[in-house]
Structures are given as structure tokens and as C-alpha cells.
Amino acid sequence: MPWISEDRRHTRVAEGQPLLTESLKAVLRDKYFPRYPSKRAVLLPALHLLQHEYNWLPTQAVQEIAEFLEIAPAEALDTASFYEEYWLKPKGKYLLQVCRSLTCELCQSEQLRDHLSQKLNVDPGETTADKRFTLVELECLGACGTAPVVMVNEVLHENVTTDRLDQIIAALPEDPHDMKDPGMTWDNDGH
């Protein structure tokens, strides 16, 4: 829940190499700045971009984005912490997202959650010891017609059964960036 404050006493703001690299800055400057009348409006796309790059959003990244967009770091953190999709703590390579809303629950999504929980030996919200999987339950994924659904990183799997779930997990490549959305028949233009 976004409005529960987190303990940040031990937050480390890392030094060393900047996370918002020159090439990422160029993407923001060239692609996103012309789209909006204010720099702050680029915040959501910028957070998406960095999370895509690093798999999660270290405080350092949020701070560098704030600096680049000329807003206070607190403002950037305020926004970033509100949205569930932004991970302000590390997560596994693969995010297994089980929908738990009404239709999926009617279609036995709880079985899927329990199956994954047992298989990976984690509770929802936890990451496996090898940092490969993070299991979460989330609210409606907007695919109720094909419930129950599970989303693995950016790919949605519909009409999932426990057997299919095992197959899906077995077929995951070593590097998440090699994952292909089977629906896509064209080259990714980037988003």
C-alpha cells in the first residue's frame, strides 16, 4: 500500500558510477522532453526506463532522475513510492504476478498462488534465495475473459493451470531480456 511509510534509516545512497548514464539521458532528452510542457511530466517514463535497465530503482537512480528533471529528490521519491510497479527494493530476475481479483479468484487463482508458493518455497512478496524469482499477488490484470492469469515480467499468460505454470517457468530463458512476447509480430519500437 503506497501510503505506508517505509523504514529508510538504512537506505544507502551509493557513490561511484552514475546510473542515469549519458545514453539514458539522451533518450529522455530527445524522446520524452518534447512530448510534455513540463520536465516533471517525464518522471513516470524516466522511472520506467531506469527500472527496465536495472530491474529495480535504487535510491541513487531516483535521485539522479530528480536532478535531471530539476525537481526535489523528495518529489521524485514521493511519486515513485506511490506506484506499485516501481520497485524501490531489489526483486528477482523474474517477477511472477498472480492476479487475485474477483474473476480470477472465482477461477481458482488461489491454487496457482499456492502452487507457486510451494514450488519456489516463498510466500507472496518474497524472493527466492537464488534471486531468480519474486512471487507477488496483485489486483486485476484486465484479462478476466481468460482467467486465471499470471504475468511473468511483461508477458501475460492466460487460462493458466498449474501444469501450464510449470511449463512456463521451465521455458524461461537465463536472461530476462531475452524474453519475447509471443504476440509481437513486429520489431519492438521501445516503450
Add this chain to the structure above:
Amino acid sequence: MAFTEPVLTKRIPLDASQRKLIGYDDYVATGGYKSLKQALEMPPADIIKTVTDSGLRGRGGAGFSAGQKWSFIPKEKKGPHYLCVNADESEPGTFKDRYLIDHDPHLLLEGIAIACLATQCDIAYIFIRGEYHYSAKVLEHALKEAYAHGIFGGDGVLGSGKKVECYVHRGAGAYICGEETGLLEALEGKRGWPRNKPPFPAIAGAFARPTVINNVETLMCVPHILERGPAWFKTMGTPSSPGPKLFGMSGHVNNPGVYEDELGITLDYAINKLAGGMKGGAYKASVCGGISMGILGTNQLDIKLDFDDVRFRGGCLGLGTAGMIVMNEHTDMVKALRNCVRFYAHESCGQCTPCREGSNWMRKILDRILDGDGKAADLQMLMELEKTMGIMPGTTICGLADGTAWATRTFINKFYDEFALRCPEAPTKTIPLKVSSGRLNVLTPMGSNTR
């Protein structure tokens, strides 16, 4: 009333294996972008009049007249105007916009271009929810094609000099951004906290400029209305709710999915004719348009699915997005309500106390009832809380809490026996309820229609 052929889904085959993404060439070959050329030759006021005359009501939930909404935008332009397309489809039971975008994105882009011409908007932002990764990629791809063919950018729409830009803006997983002012805040790079109104978005919306906010399906109706006229549009649906509508059927039905028909079909027709009948048992209840609208009970199969009948005879908040979650006789209504309330407790943005605390309180009570520790006071407390949160009692900024309230109210009213059974000592019929304001309200459960 006559619905003879699919309108919004005319390019999408019913057979799922035949469906594919309709690209620019296929779209134009089947009459696409014809309405846009027509719109270019019309003064903006005429486009707005045509849409108003058609009686098109917003498909995002509220059912407000689309033409009227456009007419609120100042005619005299003193700076940029914006169009925000609400594709933040997060209501449980709703998946129609994804279906439309995934298959026929250019119909949306044509609707956007026409809406921009009508309201003199310079930039359109398609606000799509973060979880719709594939749909966002589809839109990016379609936009690239549309830019290449001069629909957007360059020398204006099809070289007319009226320049419109269109961008995809991805949300990041917050139901509240489907609320129009929450959406604007998220667009501006802030947390998605709904704004107090007035000022209304038509006067000061995105970046404090006049802004139109329309649902995906609403905009997709527009090219068809321009092409075939308001009179044709009114041949479908009911006099107060004209036009075709997508119905999202899910839950315990044999063929769940998105079906297009006209407004005003009965729930019975939607379940048995469109969705292939009940699965696993007889009909018990159905969410009537996303869980915020509440549920229709066992004896309400004859309710007409339009913007009014669901409200006045059905006892729900409205038709909403026409996402039906159908439940069979084996469904545990207490558990189903717990699921709904947990959703609101999780998605409350935290701005208003009645919603933030109330929904969590309700979730805890329902958890307790489910665990077998329900008491009479629990049920009474649920009903008191439900009465005190939302825009209607005037205690919150946006309508999220009204969703919580209506879901709870209709579940308890229509299936009172089931709740009373789990809360020993609860009165079986009428509960005199003292609301904190001191007024005495008498709640009459709508009857024991559960068995």
C-alpha cells in the same frame, strides 16, 4: 432496436484463432480513416453537434454525454488544449479496452484525431495502465504507422495544417489513475491523487490547460457516428442509451470473453446467448459493470443492461463499464465481497480518511467473518461504514469509496441471509441502524432471494 452487425468489432473475427492485429493497410482497406477526412471538412462545432445528436454516452463508467463533454472546452483558444485517452482499465471485470486496442488500434487513433479536431486539442496522451505491456507496444507500433502516413505530426492531420501530436503515456500500477483527475496528476509526474473539483478538467486539466478525457471505447464510436450519422447510431440501444456496447463476460460462464451487442439487452441474454450459459451450476449473481457498480441478484436476470435500468430497477450504481462477473450457485458471497473490499483497501490512494481507513476496516471485518468469528455488530458496522463513505455522502474527493460502498451495499442487501448466517445473533430481517450523524436509518434488506 436493432443490432444487425458488429460496429466496433467489425474488423475483429469472433473466432479467436482468426484474430490478428489490424495494421494501417488493412485498416484503410476496410474503410479506415474515411471519417477523419470527412471531419477535416467540418467546422469543429459541427463535429461536436453530430456526436451530441447521436446521444453517445461515455463508455468509461459514468455514462456522461460525450458531445456535451466536448462542448465544455472553451471555443476561444488561448493556449494549448489536451486530450487524454483513458486506457487505464483496472476495474475488476473490465477488459474491453484491451481487446479493442490489441486488435484494432487504428480505430482508436482515428477517434483521437477526430476528437482533437473537434475540441482543438494539440496533443493527445493515451494514458495506458502499466500492466498492459503488450497493448502499449501495439499502440507504439500503430502510432509509428500513423505518423508515417501523416495522421499525426508533420504538416497537420493529412496535410491540413491542423497539427495534432499523439503519445503513449504509461501508468505504473495504480487503479486510482483511472479517475480522471488522478490520471492528470499521474500524467504530470505526481502521485495519482484525485483533485478537488472545480476547476473541472475542461477548464483547467492537464498542465492547467483545458483538457478532454475520454474512454477508449467512447472514442472508437466516434468515427462510426461521423460516417453513418447520428440517426443510424440511435437505431441501436434504448432511447436514453443509444449505440453498440462491448460486454465483458467473465466468471462462471461457458464462453467468457468480450461480446458486442446493443445497449439494453437483458442480463439473461448476455449470459445465455452471448456467453454460452452458466458453468458449474445455476445462476446466482452477477457484477453488473465492474465491481464498483455492485451486483445484480438471483431474481434480476430480466434487468436491461443500459445506463438507466441497471440503476433504477437493478439497484446498482450504474452500468459502469459493462464488465459482468457472473457467479454460480456455489459461490460464497462473503468471500466474494471480501475480495472486492480487499481490492479497494489495497487501491485506496490514501487521501481521504473515510476511504483509506474505512475500506481497510471493512476488509478486517470481512476477514473475521470468513474466519468464523463474525458477530451481529460486524454486519451492522459494515452497513454503517458503507453508508458514510464516498462522494454521495460527501466525505471523499473521488468516487473510489462509492465503489466500495455500492459493492458492499448490494452484496449485503441482496444476499443478507448468507451474511446473517455467518454472524450469529444478527437480526434476520430489518436492522434499525443508528448512523453517527444521529439520524436513524432503517435498512431493509432487499429480501431473501438467495434460495
